[in-house]
Amino acid sequence: MGNNINVPYSGFINGGVRDGTDVVISGRPSHSFNNFSINLCSGPNIDSGDVALHFNPRFHQGHVVRNHKQGGWGAEETAGGMPFRPGHVFTLNMEVKSHGIKILVNNRHFCDFTHRMAKESIRYLFITGDVHISYINFRGAGAPSYPGVAPPYQPGPSYPVGPSPPSYPPAGGYPAGPGQFGPGVVVSHVSSGQIYNPVVPVNTPIPGGFYPGKIIYISGTPYPGGSRFQVNLACGFMESSDLALHFDARFNFGSDFNVVVRTHRVNGQYGSEEKFQNYFPFMPGANFEMMLLCEPHCIKVAVNNQHFIEFMHRIQPIQRIDHVQVQGEVSISQIRFQ
Missing domain, CATH: 2.60.120.200 (Jelly Rolls)
Structure with a gap:
Protein backbone atom coordinates (compact mmCIF):
# COMPACT_ATOMS: atom_id res chain seq x y z
CA MET A 1 0.00 0.00 0.00
CA GLY A 2 1.22 3.45 -0.80
CA ASN A 3 0.84 7.08 0.17
CA ASN A 4 -2.14 8.99 1.54
CA ILE A 5 -3.65 6.14 3.51
CA ASN A 6 -6.70 7.48 5.30
CA VAL A 7 -6.60 7.54 9.10
CA PRO A 8 -8.41 6.09 10.96
CA TYR A 9 -7.47 3.00 8.97
CA SER A 10 -8.93 -0.47 9.43
CA GLY A 11 -7.61 -3.33 7.32
CA PHE A 12 -8.55 -7.01 7.44
CA ILE A 13 -5.54 -9.35 7.71
CA ASN A 14 -6.32 -12.25 5.42
CA GLY A 15 -5.34 -15.50 7.11
CA GLY A 16 -4.32 -13.70 10.29
CA VAL A 17 -0.71 -13.57 11.48
CA ARG A 18 1.75 -16.35 12.19
CA ASP A 19 5.29 -16.72 13.47
CA GLY A 20 7.42 -14.79 11.00
CA THR A 21 4.81 -12.25 9.94
CA ASP A 22 6.34 -8.76 9.79
CA VAL A 23 3.92 -5.83 9.78
CA VAL A 24 5.73 -2.81 8.29
CA ILE A 25 4.26 0.69 8.66
CA SER A 26 5.76 3.99 7.53
CA GLY A 27 4.33 7.32 8.53
CA ARG A 28 4.83 10.69 10.15
CA PRO A 29 3.31 12.02 13.39
CA SER A 30 1.53 15.30 12.78
CA HIS A 31 3.24 18.51 13.89
CA SER A 32 0.55 18.85 16.56
CA PHE A 33 1.32 15.27 17.61
CA ASN A 34 -0.37 14.36 20.88
CA ASN A 35 -0.83 10.64 20.46
CA PHE A 36 -1.69 7.93 17.96
CA SER A 37 -2.16 4.20 18.21
CA ILE A 38 -1.44 1.15 16.08
CA ASN A 39 -3.48 -1.89 17.04
CA LEU A 40 -3.56 -5.59 16.21
CA CYS A 41 -7.18 -6.52 16.87
CA SER A 42 -9.77 -9.26 16.59
CA GLY A 43 -12.31 -6.74 15.24
CA PRO A 44 -12.19 -3.78 12.84
CA ASN A 45 -11.42 -1.30 15.65
CA ILE A 46 -10.51 -1.26 19.34
CA ASP A 47 -14.14 -0.87 20.41
CA SER A 48 -15.51 -3.88 18.54
CA GLY A 49 -13.38 -6.73 19.88
CA ASP A 50 -10.24 -7.77 21.70
CA VAL A 51 -6.87 -6.09 21.12
CA ALA A 52 -3.77 -8.30 21.11
CA LEU A 53 -1.42 -5.29 20.91
CA HIS A 54 -2.23 -1.63 21.53
CA PHE A 55 0.86 0.43 20.61
CA ASN A 56 0.20 4.00 21.72
CA PRO A 57 2.89 6.75 21.52
CA ARG A 58 1.88 9.56 23.90
CA PHE A 59 4.04 12.58 23.21
CA HIS A 60 2.72 14.62 26.14
CA GLN A 61 3.74 11.81 28.52
CA GLY A 62 7.06 11.09 26.81
CA HIS A 63 6.55 7.35 26.39
CA VAL A 64 4.85 4.65 24.34
CA VAL A 65 2.12 2.63 26.04
CA ARG A 66 1.82 -1.04 25.13
CA ASN A 67 -1.22 -2.94 26.31
CA HIS A 68 -3.89 -5.46 25.39
CA LYS A 69 -7.64 -5.58 25.82
CA GLN A 70 -9.59 -8.75 26.49
CA GLY A 71 -12.86 -7.82 28.11
CA GLY A 72 -11.00 -4.90 29.72
CA TRP A 73 -7.62 -3.23 29.41
CA GLY A 74 -4.61 -4.93 30.95
CA ALA A 75 -1.48 -3.57 32.63
CA GLU A 76 0.41 -0.90 30.70
CA GLU A 77 4.05 -1.23 29.68
CA THR A 78 5.84 2.10 29.17
CA ALA A 79 9.61 1.52 29.32
CA GLY A 80 11.82 2.67 26.46
CA GLY A 81 11.15 6.38 26.14
CA MET A 82 9.80 8.14 23.05
CA PRO A 83 11.36 7.23 19.66
CA PHE A 84 8.91 9.38 17.63
CA ARG A 85 9.18 13.10 16.86
CA PRO A 86 6.45 15.40 15.52
CA GLY A 87 6.74 15.85 11.77
CA HIS A 88 9.52 13.25 11.39
CA VAL A 89 9.10 10.16 9.21
CA PHE A 90 9.31 6.76 10.91
CA THR A 91 9.28 3.11 9.93
CA LEU A 92 7.76 0.67 12.40
CA ASN A 93 8.22 -3.11 12.25
CA MET A 94 6.06 -5.48 14.28
CA GLU A 95 7.64 -8.91 13.97
CA VAL A 96 5.46 -11.76 15.22
CA LYS A 97 7.43 -14.36 17.19
CA SER A 98 6.35 -17.47 19.08
CA HIS A 99 6.74 -15.70 22.44
CA GLY A 100 5.52 -12.24 21.50
CA ILE A 101 5.91 -9.31 19.13
CA LYS A 102 9.30 -7.71 18.51
CA ILE A 103 8.97 -3.99 17.74
CA LEU A 104 11.55 -1.96 15.84
CA VAL A 105 11.44 1.78 15.17
CA ASN A 106 13.63 3.03 12.31
CA ASN A 107 15.41 -0.34 12.20
CA ARG A 108 16.36 -0.17 15.89
CA HIS A 109 14.96 -2.57 18.46
CA PHE A 110 12.53 -0.68 20.68
CA CYS A 111 10.74 -3.30 22.78
CA ASP A 112 9.24 -6.76 22.97
CA PHE A 113 5.61 -7.35 23.86
CA THR A 114 4.90 -10.82 25.24
CA HIS A 115 1.71 -12.39 23.89
CA ARG A 116 -1.11 -11.95 26.39
CA MET A 117 -3.68 -13.63 24.18
CA ALA A 118 -3.57 -16.02 21.25
CA LYS A 119 -1.99 -14.41 18.19
CA GLU A 120 -4.48 -16.42 16.09
CA SER A 121 -7.16 -13.96 17.26
CA ILE A 122 -5.50 -11.11 15.33
CA ARG A 123 -7.60 -10.35 12.23
CA TYR A 124 -7.36 -6.58 11.78
CA LEU A 125 -4.82 -3.76 11.76
CA PHE A 126 -6.35 -0.55 13.11
CA ILE A 127 -4.57 2.83 13.14
CA THR A 128 -5.95 6.06 14.56
CA GLY A 129 -4.80 9.40 15.97
CA ASP A 130 -2.41 12.22 15.07
CA VAL A 131 -0.43 10.47 12.35
CA HIS A 132 -0.08 10.42 8.57
CA ILE A 133 0.44 6.92 7.13
CA SER A 134 2.22 6.45 3.80
CA TYR A 135 2.94 2.72 3.65
CA ILE A 136 1.63 -0.56 5.09
CA ASN A 137 2.93 -3.98 4.16
CA PHE A 138 2.81 -7.54 5.45
CA ARG A 139 5.84 -9.67 4.72
CA GLY A 140 7.83 -12.63 5.93
CA ALA A 141 7.01 -16.31 6.23
CA GLY A 142 3.66 -15.60 7.82
CA ALA A 143 2.48 -12.93 5.41
CA PRO A 144 -1.19 -13.41 4.51
CA SER A 145 -1.69 -15.27 1.23
CA TYR A 146 -3.81 -17.84 -0.56
CA PRO A 147 -1.39 -19.88 -2.67
CA GLY A 148 -2.68 -20.90 -6.05
CA VAL A 149 -5.49 -18.39 -6.24
CA ALA A 150 -4.00 -15.26 -7.78
CA PRO A 151 -1.75 -15.58 -10.84
CA PRO A 152 1.78 -14.24 -11.00
CA TYR A 153 1.89 -10.46 -11.12
CA GLN A 154 1.49 -8.94 -14.56
CA PRO A 155 1.85 -5.19 -15.04
CA GLY A 156 -1.53 -3.62 -15.67
CA PRO A 157 -3.12 -0.21 -15.63
CA SER A 158 -1.95 1.87 -12.70
CA TYR A 159 -4.13 2.71 -9.72
CA PRO A 160 -3.77 5.37 -7.09
CA VAL A 161 -2.58 3.58 -4.01
CA GLY A 162 -4.81 4.01 -1.01
CA PRO A 163 -5.99 2.16 2.05
CA SER A 164 -6.38 -1.43 1.25
CA PRO A 165 -6.03 -4.58 3.29
CA PRO A 166 -3.85 -7.53 2.36
CA SER A 167 -4.72 -9.71 -0.61
CA TYR A 168 -7.29 -12.48 -1.04
CA PRO A 169 -9.49 -13.96 -3.93
CA PRO A 170 -12.91 -12.85 -5.85
CA ALA A 171 -15.84 -14.33 -8.09
CA GLY A 172 -17.92 -13.87 -11.35
CA GLY A 173 -21.39 -12.65 -12.53
CA TYR A 174 -24.58 -12.36 -14.60
CA PRO A 175 -27.29 -9.69 -14.79
CA ALA A 176 -29.54 -9.81 -11.78
CA GLY A 177 -33.21 -10.02 -12.58
CA PRO A 178 -35.90 -7.78 -11.21
CA GLY A 179 -36.65 -7.96 -7.53
CA GLN A 180 -33.11 -8.74 -6.39
CA PHE A 181 -33.34 -6.21 -3.59
CA GLY A 182 -37.04 -6.63 -2.90
CA PRO A 183 -38.97 -4.72 -0.28
CA GLY A 184 -36.33 -5.34 2.41
CA VAL A 185 -33.63 -3.25 0.71
CA VAL A 186 -31.15 -1.82 3.20
CA VAL A 187 -29.87 1.72 2.77
CA SER A 188 -26.66 2.31 4.74
CA HIS A 189 -26.02 5.98 5.47
CA VAL A 190 -22.39 7.07 5.29
CA SER A 191 -20.93 9.37 7.91
CA SER A 192 -17.13 9.24 7.72
CA GLY A 193 -16.87 7.57 4.30
Whole structure:
Protein backbone atom coordinates (compact mmCIF):
# COMPACT_ATOMS: atom_id res chain seq x y z
CA MET A 1 0.00 0.00 0.00
CA GLY A 2 1.22 3.45 -0.80
CA ASN A 3 0.84 7.08 0.17
CA ASN A 4 -2.14 8.99 1.54
CA ILE A 5 -3.65 6.14 3.51
CA ASN A 6 -6.70 7.48 5.30
CA VAL A 7 -6.60 7.54 9.10
CA PRO A 8 -8.41 6.09 10.96
CA TYR A 9 -7.47 3.00 8.97
CA SER A 10 -8.93 -0.47 9.43
CA GLY A 11 -7.61 -3.33 7.32
CA PHE A 12 -8.55 -7.01 7.44
CA ILE A 13 -5.54 -9.35 7.71
CA ASN A 14 -6.32 -12.25 5.42
CA GLY A 15 -5.34 -15.50 7.11
CA GLY A 16 -4.32 -13.70 10.29
CA VAL A 17 -0.71 -13.57 11.48
CA ARG A 18 1.75 -16.35 12.19
CA ASP A 19 5.29 -16.72 13.47
CA GLY A 20 7.42 -14.79 11.00
CA THR A 21 4.81 -12.25 9.94
CA ASP A 22 6.34 -8.76 9.79
CA VAL A 23 3.92 -5.83 9.78
CA VAL A 24 5.73 -2.81 8.29
CA ILE A 25 4.26 0.69 8.66
CA SER A 26 5.76 3.99 7.53
CA GLY A 27 4.33 7.32 8.53
CA ARG A 28 4.83 10.69 10.15
CA PRO A 29 3.31 12.02 13.39
CA SER A 30 1.53 15.30 12.78
CA HIS A 31 3.24 18.51 13.89
CA SER A 32 0.55 18.85 16.56
CA PHE A 33 1.32 15.27 17.61
CA ASN A 34 -0.37 14.36 20.88
CA ASN A 35 -0.83 10.64 20.46
CA PHE A 36 -1.69 7.93 17.96
CA SER A 37 -2.16 4.20 18.21
CA ILE A 38 -1.44 1.15 16.08
CA ASN A 39 -3.48 -1.89 17.04
CA LEU A 40 -3.56 -5.59 16.21
CA CYS A 41 -7.18 -6.52 16.87
CA SER A 42 -9.77 -9.26 16.59
CA GLY A 43 -12.31 -6.74 15.24
CA PRO A 44 -12.19 -3.78 12.84
CA ASN A 45 -11.42 -1.30 15.65
CA ILE A 46 -10.51 -1.26 19.34
CA ASP A 47 -14.14 -0.87 20.41
CA SER A 48 -15.51 -3.88 18.54
CA GLY A 49 -13.38 -6.73 19.88
CA ASP A 50 -10.24 -7.77 21.70
CA VAL A 51 -6.87 -6.09 21.12
CA ALA A 52 -3.77 -8.30 21.11
CA LEU A 53 -1.42 -5.29 20.91
CA HIS A 54 -2.23 -1.63 21.53
CA PHE A 55 0.86 0.43 20.61
CA ASN A 56 0.20 4.00 21.72
CA PRO A 57 2.89 6.75 21.52
CA ARG A 58 1.88 9.56 23.90
CA PHE A 59 4.04 12.58 23.21
CA HIS A 60 2.72 14.62 26.14
CA GLN A 61 3.74 11.81 28.52
CA GLY A 62 7.06 11.09 26.81
CA HIS A 63 6.55 7.35 26.39
CA VAL A 64 4.85 4.65 24.34
CA VAL A 65 2.12 2.63 26.04
CA ARG A 66 1.82 -1.04 25.13
CA ASN A 67 -1.22 -2.94 26.31
CA HIS A 68 -3.89 -5.46 25.39
CA LYS A 69 -7.64 -5.58 25.82
CA GLN A 70 -9.59 -8.75 26.49
CA GLY A 71 -12.86 -7.82 28.11
CA GLY A 72 -11.00 -4.90 29.72
CA TRP A 73 -7.62 -3.23 29.41
CA GLY A 74 -4.61 -4.93 30.95
CA ALA A 75 -1.48 -3.57 32.63
CA GLU A 76 0.41 -0.90 30.70
CA GLU A 77 4.05 -1.23 29.68
CA THR A 78 5.84 2.10 29.17
CA ALA A 79 9.61 1.52 29.32
CA GLY A 80 11.82 2.67 26.46
CA GLY A 81 11.15 6.38 26.14
CA MET A 82 9.80 8.14 23.05
CA PRO A 83 11.36 7.23 19.66
CA PHE A 84 8.91 9.38 17.63
CA ARG A 85 9.18 13.10 16.86
CA PRO A 86 6.45 15.40 15.52
CA GLY A 87 6.74 15.85 11.77
CA HIS A 88 9.52 13.25 11.39
CA VAL A 89 9.10 10.16 9.21
CA PHE A 90 9.31 6.76 10.91
CA THR A 91 9.28 3.11 9.93
CA LEU A 92 7.76 0.67 12.40
CA ASN A 93 8.22 -3.11 12.25
CA MET A 94 6.06 -5.48 14.28
CA GLU A 95 7.64 -8.91 13.97
CA VAL A 96 5.46 -11.76 15.22
CA LYS A 97 7.43 -14.36 17.19
CA SER A 98 6.35 -17.47 19.08
CA HIS A 99 6.74 -15.70 22.44
CA GLY A 100 5.52 -12.24 21.50
CA ILE A 101 5.91 -9.31 19.13
CA LYS A 102 9.30 -7.71 18.51
CA ILE A 103 8.97 -3.99 17.74
CA LEU A 104 11.55 -1.96 15.84
CA VAL A 105 11.44 1.78 15.17
CA ASN A 106 13.63 3.03 12.31
CA ASN A 107 15.41 -0.34 12.20
CA ARG A 108 16.36 -0.17 15.89
CA HIS A 109 14.96 -2.57 18.46
CA PHE A 110 12.53 -0.68 20.68
CA CYS A 111 10.74 -3.30 22.78
CA ASP A 112 9.24 -6.76 22.97
CA PHE A 113 5.61 -7.35 23.86
CA THR A 114 4.90 -10.82 25.24
CA HIS A 115 1.71 -12.39 23.89
CA ARG A 116 -1.11 -11.95 26.39
CA MET A 117 -3.68 -13.63 24.18
CA ALA A 118 -3.57 -16.02 21.25
CA LYS A 119 -1.99 -14.41 18.19
CA GLU A 120 -4.48 -16.42 16.09
CA SER A 121 -7.16 -13.96 17.26
CA ILE A 122 -5.50 -11.11 15.33
CA ARG A 123 -7.60 -10.35 12.23
CA TYR A 124 -7.36 -6.58 11.78
CA LEU A 125 -4.82 -3.76 11.76
CA PHE A 126 -6.35 -0.55 13.11
CA ILE A 127 -4.57 2.83 13.14
CA THR A 128 -5.95 6.06 14.56
CA GLY A 129 -4.80 9.40 15.97
CA ASP A 130 -2.41 12.22 15.07
CA VAL A 131 -0.43 10.47 12.35
CA HIS A 132 -0.08 10.42 8.57
CA ILE A 133 0.44 6.92 7.13
CA SER A 134 2.22 6.45 3.80
CA TYR A 135 2.94 2.72 3.65
CA ILE A 136 1.63 -0.56 5.09
CA ASN A 137 2.93 -3.98 4.16
CA PHE A 138 2.81 -7.54 5.45
CA ARG A 139 5.84 -9.67 4.72
CA GLY A 140 7.83 -12.63 5.93
CA ALA A 141 7.01 -16.31 6.23
CA GLY A 142 3.66 -15.60 7.82
CA ALA A 143 2.48 -12.93 5.41
CA PRO A 144 -1.19 -13.41 4.51
CA SER A 145 -1.69 -15.27 1.23
CA TYR A 146 -3.81 -17.84 -0.56
CA PRO A 147 -1.39 -19.88 -2.67
CA GLY A 148 -2.68 -20.90 -6.05
CA VAL A 149 -5.49 -18.39 -6.24
CA ALA A 150 -4.00 -15.26 -7.78
CA PRO A 151 -1.75 -15.58 -10.84
CA PRO A 152 1.78 -14.24 -11.00
CA TYR A 153 1.89 -10.46 -11.12
CA GLN A 154 1.49 -8.94 -14.56
CA PRO A 155 1.85 -5.19 -15.04
CA GLY A 156 -1.53 -3.62 -15.67
CA PRO A 157 -3.12 -0.21 -15.63
CA SER A 158 -1.95 1.87 -12.70
CA TYR A 159 -4.13 2.71 -9.72
CA PRO A 160 -3.77 5.37 -7.09
CA VAL A 161 -2.58 3.58 -4.01
CA GLY A 162 -4.81 4.01 -1.01
CA PRO A 163 -5.99 2.16 2.05
CA SER A 164 -6.38 -1.43 1.25
CA PRO A 165 -6.03 -4.58 3.29
CA PRO A 166 -3.85 -7.53 2.36
CA SER A 167 -4.72 -9.71 -0.61
CA TYR A 168 -7.29 -12.48 -1.04
CA PRO A 169 -9.49 -13.96 -3.93
CA PRO A 170 -12.91 -12.85 -5.85
CA ALA A 171 -15.84 -14.33 -8.09
CA GLY A 172 -17.92 -13.87 -11.35
CA GLY A 173 -21.39 -12.65 -12.53
CA TYR A 174 -24.58 -12.36 -14.60
CA PRO A 175 -27.29 -9.69 -14.79
CA ALA A 176 -29.54 -9.81 -11.78
CA GLY A 177 -33.21 -10.02 -12.58
CA PRO A 178 -35.90 -7.78 -11.21
CA GLY A 179 -36.65 -7.96 -7.53
CA GLN A 180 -33.11 -8.74 -6.39
CA PHE A 181 -33.34 -6.21 -3.59
CA GLY A 182 -37.04 -6.63 -2.90
CA PRO A 183 -38.97 -4.72 -0.28
CA GLY A 184 -36.33 -5.34 2.41
CA VAL A 185 -33.63 -3.25 0.71
CA VAL A 186 -31.15 -1.82 3.20
CA VAL A 187 -29.87 1.72 2.77
CA SER A 188 -26.66 2.31 4.74
CA HIS A 189 -26.02 5.98 5.47
CA VAL A 190 -22.39 7.07 5.29
CA SER A 191 -20.93 9.37 7.91
CA SER A 192 -17.13 9.24 7.72
CA GLY A 193 -16.87 7.57 4.30
CA GLN A 194 -16.60 4.11 5.84
CA ILE A 195 -19.26 1.48 6.46
CA TYR A 196 -18.53 -1.47 8.73
CA ASN A 197 -20.30 -4.84 8.56
CA PRO A 198 -23.41 -3.73 6.64
CA VAL A 199 -26.31 -6.12 6.18
CA VAL A 200 -26.51 -7.54 2.64
CA PRO A 201 -28.20 -6.46 0.40
CA VAL A 202 -26.53 -3.05 0.64
CA ASN A 203 -27.66 0.08 -1.21
CA THR A 204 -25.71 3.12 -0.10
CA PRO A 205 -25.03 6.59 -1.54
CA ILE A 206 -21.52 7.43 -2.75
CA PRO A 207 -20.33 10.44 -0.73
CA GLY A 208 -19.58 13.29 -3.12
CA GLY A 209 -20.68 11.27 -6.16
CA PHE A 210 -18.66 9.28 -8.72
CA TYR A 211 -16.14 11.11 -10.88
CA PRO A 212 -12.64 10.55 -12.34
CA GLY A 213 -10.26 9.75 -9.51
CA LYS A 214 -12.94 8.47 -7.15
CA ILE A 215 -12.23 5.07 -5.59
CA ILE A 216 -14.61 2.65 -3.90
CA TYR A 217 -13.12 -0.13 -1.74
CA ILE A 218 -15.21 -3.18 -0.85
CA SER A 219 -13.95 -5.86 1.55
CA GLY A 220 -15.92 -9.07 1.91
CA THR A 221 -16.12 -12.85 1.93
CA PRO A 222 -18.17 -14.97 -0.51
CA TYR A 223 -20.22 -17.60 1.30
CA PRO A 224 -18.73 -21.10 1.30
CA GLY A 225 -20.84 -23.04 -1.18
CA GLY A 226 -22.34 -19.83 -2.59
CA SER A 227 -23.11 -19.58 -6.30
CA ARG A 228 -22.78 -15.83 -7.01
CA PHE A 229 -22.74 -12.26 -5.73
CA GLN A 230 -23.09 -8.87 -7.42
CA VAL A 231 -21.71 -5.35 -7.09
CA ASN A 232 -23.59 -2.57 -8.89
CA LEU A 233 -22.81 1.08 -9.54
CA ALA A 234 -26.29 2.54 -9.73
CA CYS A 235 -27.83 5.80 -10.95
CA GLY A 236 -30.26 6.25 -8.07
CA PHE A 237 -31.46 4.30 -5.06
CA MET A 238 -34.52 2.58 -6.54
CA GLU A 239 -34.67 -1.12 -7.33
CA SER A 240 -35.35 -0.17 -10.95
CA SER A 241 -32.54 2.43 -11.22
CA ASP A 242 -30.17 2.28 -14.19
CA LEU A 243 -26.91 0.44 -13.56
CA ALA A 244 -23.71 1.90 -14.98
CA LEU A 245 -21.88 -1.29 -14.00
CA HIS A 246 -23.33 -4.65 -13.03
CA PHE A 247 -20.44 -6.82 -11.80
CA ASP A 248 -21.73 -10.36 -11.26
CA ALA A 249 -19.26 -12.86 -9.81
CA ARG A 250 -20.40 -16.41 -10.54
CA PHE A 251 -18.84 -19.44 -8.93
CA ASN A 252 -21.41 -21.86 -10.28
CA PHE A 253 -24.54 -20.34 -11.79
CA GLY A 254 -26.35 -21.69 -14.82
CA SER A 255 -23.72 -22.55 -17.41
CA ASP A 256 -21.15 -20.18 -15.88
CA PHE A 257 -18.35 -21.45 -13.65
CA ASN A 258 -15.79 -19.11 -12.07
CA VAL A 259 -16.54 -16.16 -14.32
CA VAL A 260 -17.39 -12.50 -13.73
CA VAL A 261 -20.03 -11.10 -16.07
CA ARG A 262 -20.04 -7.33 -16.59
CA THR A 263 -22.84 -5.34 -18.19
CA HIS A 264 -25.08 -2.29 -17.71
CA ARG A 265 -28.83 -1.67 -17.50
CA VAL A 266 -30.95 1.18 -18.86
CA ASN A 267 -34.73 1.37 -18.51
CA GLY A 268 -34.82 -2.19 -17.21
CA GLN A 269 -32.91 -3.64 -20.18
CA TYR A 270 -29.46 -5.19 -19.77
CA GLY A 271 -26.79 -4.56 -22.37
CA SER A 272 -24.25 -6.92 -23.90
CA GLU A 273 -22.23 -9.03 -21.48
CA GLU A 274 -18.46 -9.00 -21.11
CA LYS A 275 -16.89 -12.20 -19.77
CA PHE A 276 -13.24 -12.10 -20.82
CA GLN A 277 -10.86 -12.38 -17.88
CA ASN A 278 -7.24 -13.43 -17.42
CA TYR A 279 -8.01 -15.12 -14.13
CA PHE A 280 -10.80 -15.55 -11.60
CA PRO A 281 -9.90 -13.69 -8.41
CA PHE A 282 -12.52 -14.94 -5.93
CA MET A 283 -12.74 -18.02 -3.73
CA PRO A 284 -15.68 -19.12 -1.54
CA GLY A 285 -14.89 -18.47 2.10
CA ALA A 286 -11.79 -16.37 1.30
CA ASN A 287 -11.69 -12.65 1.99
CA PHE A 288 -11.22 -10.20 -0.86
CA GLU A 289 -10.47 -6.52 -1.27
CA MET A 290 -12.06 -5.01 -4.38
CA MET A 291 -11.22 -1.54 -5.71
CA LEU A 292 -13.31 0.33 -8.29
CA LEU A 293 -11.55 3.34 -9.78
CA CYS A 294 -13.37 5.88 -11.94
CA GLU A 295 -11.39 6.97 -15.00
CA PRO A 296 -12.62 9.45 -17.66
CA HIS A 297 -13.41 6.66 -20.15
CA CYS A 298 -13.82 3.55 -18.02
CA ILE A 299 -14.08 1.93 -14.62
CA LYS A 300 -11.00 -0.02 -13.56
CA VAL A 301 -11.48 -2.91 -11.16
CA ALA A 302 -8.68 -4.42 -9.10
CA VAL A 303 -8.99 -7.34 -6.71
CA ASN A 304 -6.46 -7.99 -3.96
CA ASN A 305 -4.15 -5.25 -5.23
CA GLN A 306 -4.05 -6.72 -8.75
CA HIS A 307 -5.66 -5.29 -11.89
CA PHE A 308 -8.63 -7.39 -12.99
CA ILE A 309 -10.74 -5.70 -15.69
CA GLU A 310 -11.69 -2.41 -17.33
CA PHE A 311 -15.30 -1.58 -18.15
CA MET A 312 -15.86 1.24 -20.65
CA HIS A 313 -18.50 3.76 -19.61
CA ARG A 314 -21.85 2.97 -21.23
CA ILE A 315 -23.88 5.55 -19.31
CA GLN A 316 -23.16 9.27 -19.57
CA PRO A 317 -22.64 11.55 -17.84
CA ILE A 318 -20.80 9.43 -15.29
CA GLN A 319 -21.93 11.86 -12.59
CA ARG A 320 -25.29 10.05 -12.76
CA ILE A 321 -23.65 7.25 -10.75
CA ASP A 322 -24.44 7.97 -7.10
CA HIS A 323 -25.05 4.64 -5.33
CA VAL A 324 -23.18 1.38 -4.78
CA GLN A 325 -25.12 -1.84 -4.27
CA VAL A 326 -23.98 -5.26 -3.08
CA GLN A 327 -26.20 -8.31 -3.14
CA GLY A 328 -26.04 -12.08 -3.26
CA GLU A 329 -24.17 -14.75 -1.34
CA VAL A 330 -21.50 -12.61 0.28
CA SER A 331 -20.79 -10.96 3.62
CA ILE A 332 -19.29 -7.47 3.60
CA SER A 333 -16.91 -6.30 6.32
CA GLN A 334 -16.24 -2.80 5.02
CA ILE A 335 -17.05 -0.32 2.26
CA ARG A 336 -15.03 2.88 2.06
CA PHE A 337 -14.64 5.77 -0.33
CA GLN A 338 -11.68 7.90 -1.37
